[in-house]
Amino acid sequence: MWRYLAPLGIFIVLVIFLSIGLKLDPREVPSPLIGKPAPSFTLPSLTQADQTVSPEDFRGKVWLLNVWASWCVSCRAEHPVVNELARTGEVIIVGLDYKDGLKEGIEWLRQRGDPYIASAYDEDGRAGIDWGVYGVPETFVIDKRGVVRYKHTGPLTMKDVTDTLLPLVQELKKEPA
Amino acid sequence: MIPELGHFALILALGITLIQATIPLIGAARNNSTWMALARPTAQAQLLFTFLAFAALTYAFISHDFSVAYVANNSNSALPLIYRISAVWGAHEGSLLLWALTLSIWTNAVVLFSRSLPLNMLARVVGVLGLVSIGFLLFMLLTSNPFERLIPAAMDGRDLNPLLQDFGLAVHPPMLYMGYVGLSVPFAFAIAAMLSGRLDAAWARWSRPWTSVAWVFLTLGIALGSWWAYYELGWGGWWFWDPVENASFLPWLIATALLHSLAVTEKRSAFKAWTVLLAIFAFSLSLLGTFLVRSGVLTSVHAFATDPERGVFILIFLCLVIGGSLALYAWRAPQIRSVGRFELVSRETALLLNNVILVVTAASILLGTLYPLLLDALDLGKISVGPPYFNSVFIPLTIPLVMLLGLGIMSRWKRDSFSRLFGKLWPAMVFSLVIGLAWVLILLPEFKLGAVIGTILAVWVFSSSAVSFKARLSNKDRLWPALLSTPLGFYGMTLAHIGVGVFIIGITLTSIYSIEKDIRLSPGESYEMAEYTFQLDSVKTVEGPNYIASQGRLTVSKNGEVIDIMQPEKRIYRVQRMPMTEAAIDAGLGRDLFVALGEQLNAQGAWSVRLYVKPYIRWIWLGTIIMALGGLLAASDRRYRMAGKKVLDPVPAGTVVTGAA
DSSP: OHHHHHHHHHHHHHHHHHHHHHHSOSSOOOOTTTTSBOOOOOEEBSSOTTOEEOGGGGTTSOEEEEEEOTTOHHHHHHHHHHHHHHHHTSSEEEEEEESOOHHHHHHHHHHHOOOOSEEEEESSSHHHHHTTOOSSSEEEEEOTTSBEEEEEESOOOHHHIIIIIHHHHHHHHHSOO | OHHHHHHHHHHHHHHHHHHHHHHHHHHHHHTOHHHHTTHHHHHHHHHHHHHHHHHHHHHHHHTTOTTBHHHHHHOOTTSOHHHHHHGGGSSHHHHHHHHHHHHHHHHHHHHHHOTTSOHHHHHHHHHHHHHHHHHHHHHHHHHOOTTOBOSSOOSSOOOOOGGGOSHHHHHHHHHHHHHHHHTHHHHHHHHHHHHHTOOSHHHHHHHHHHHHHHHHHHHHHHHHHHHHHHHHSSSOOSOOOOHHHHHHHHHHHHHHHHHHHHHHHHHHOOSHHHHHHHHHHHHHHHHHHHHHHHHOSSOOTTOSSOOHHHHHHHHHHHIIIIIHHHHHHHHHGGGOOOOOOOOSSSHHHHHHHHHHHHHHHHHHHHHHHHHHHHHHHTTSOOOOOOHHHHHHHHHHHHHHHHHHHHHHHHSOSSOOOHHHHHHHHHHHHHHHHHHHHHHHHHHSSSOOHHHHHHHHHHHHHHHHHHHHHHHHHHTOSSHHHHHHHSOHHHHHHHHHHHHHHHHHHHHHHHHHHOEEEEEEEOTTOEEEETTEEEEEEEEEEEEOSSEEEEEEEEEEEETTEEEEEEOOEEEEETTTOOEEEEOEEEOOSSEEEEEEEEEEOSTTOOEEEEEEEEETHHHHHHHHHHHHHHHHHHHTOHHHHTTTTSOOOSSOTTOOOOSOO
């Protein structure tokens, strides 16, 4: 008898998980960082060998941190959107090349266009861990006081940019430094 | 007015389906033939009204009725006619309507082609299909009405997602839905058989052609989706192990297992309970696929429109359909007795192993697909499971499956021996080793172990099929009468297996020998890859009906001879401001050349260009087409057309019967 009930039992377990899953949004990940100061790092620049990049460099400005890697397929889809966002001139974007090869990273920007005001090269992923990166691409919005205000997980679309990111950036620009 | 009529037709369809799903089933339980006879007319009326609703929505698209919210969200006055028609199923509401229409078509196909079916069986099958229809019609009317008005009407529509403005959208979803929904027929047969307690060879024989046809549609639907992703997404990939792709692949794997298991049930009266379970699983996975795509519980490239509230509805529906049928199974299955007995080395064993491998493969893929959700639900963090997992479970499981294929088709029912099989098959083994190795050494640029395994397995499928074909003819004196008397089912099986071999060649060699380069080209510059020279002649701006594109022109030559002019495009769709890559593909049996425009890099007209050479990629789709043809041949075997007229005793005299029925 039991072996005939087994399929039903397994199905019930599956349904429990699916119903919990319904309440969760796989894209929306509450980042513990939101409302906290941006984790610091000092990393070599990907594009200018003799320079370093650090969040402190952008104090007093509203900026985005876009985490990407040349091995990331979704980043290919996202990249034109980031280029487009940079072209609006509304906000500066800092790139964080996460766990990537130096050559591949440089090649990527050369081929697909470089929307970043600066590109940090996070070879071993240490800075990424501090920022709570677990999937690439991810995009953070940081305000003038260096506080993380928003996080987007997964590839950006033009809709995310026009409906969420740009209005938020306008909002944050009005805040005092 | 027309949209309201469509809405009304949908409500009428629901009303009729309520009758279709109850009266014939009750009639069958009470043996009331007047009630049972309602199955036919109600199914036909349901089709009529569902079709009217579908036609009304299509009309709203063609006539640019932007006062209908669904049309305003998914069309535009500049959208070409063909895409306005395919946009009907381009988003959630319309694709549900297509689902409902497809289900109605299948139900009527059963009504039409099963004239020979006993009335109580037909009543139950149509009744069960009606129950499923109710779910979808209610879902549409309660949560996703495609006819909802937009007041005030939009001046113009927001346009169809540019990714979907393609011939692929016109054919891929209908084909896939025909497959998904088609699996409801063997499901309904299994439920009907459990309700009646008549799980016999006749039931298996009725189910087989329907399963084959649904499987054919599913095979073609998945292949079309893969082909579409290949040329439209512009990344040169043909399968991404995306949750939604998996959602279509899972029912395919189970349906494949079901096809093989039904063979045993029909011919040998064995595996009955298991076959019933597979029929339930196959359709359940189709429904689960719909849930995954439509509820947004998993992130996917296909999650165009998701809504958790709709997810709740589908989940409840899922519980009723799957939970109900599994409960029925738990109640009825203990009474099912399989009578056919077999020894360790026999065709039954080979098919049992085939089933085990296919089901384990499906279970591993299901686990990988749902794993992010499980971890998230248990609060263990968010992860994504990528192609490395799927490849590392899929490939090792399929290798033994293909090795088994050759043994299975040659082995005898009931009892066989390894020495006999080896005696028949050793030439095929040697042949596949030699040809497989030679293929890689002679035709391909370098030696790779994975490629050799792939070619050997493929040649093994071809050569063992040839041996089994020859064995089939060997005891006949003359060739032509022997060929003509061989049932279509056997030709179908052989052809489908050859398709598997062709498919293996395609996936292995493409995966291993593809070359990909991202390069920067200015007009006049050229690049050499493999034996091809790609020269960028120019990039100019062209205007489409609803987009502006930069169109590149590349001259491709080989050994100094021009072989193709390729014109990839980078399009910006005016309404949604979305950039799209239209790759240019030079297709060939031996290789595809694939060119996609990246970004313009400077004002002097330098562009980033992606170049791919993809050997044997066409074999992937060619293989699936051959498989589908095989399935069609098998489904048209004449013994199915005689089904019901003459139900033969499947167990030959003298077979040991175990257990009492």
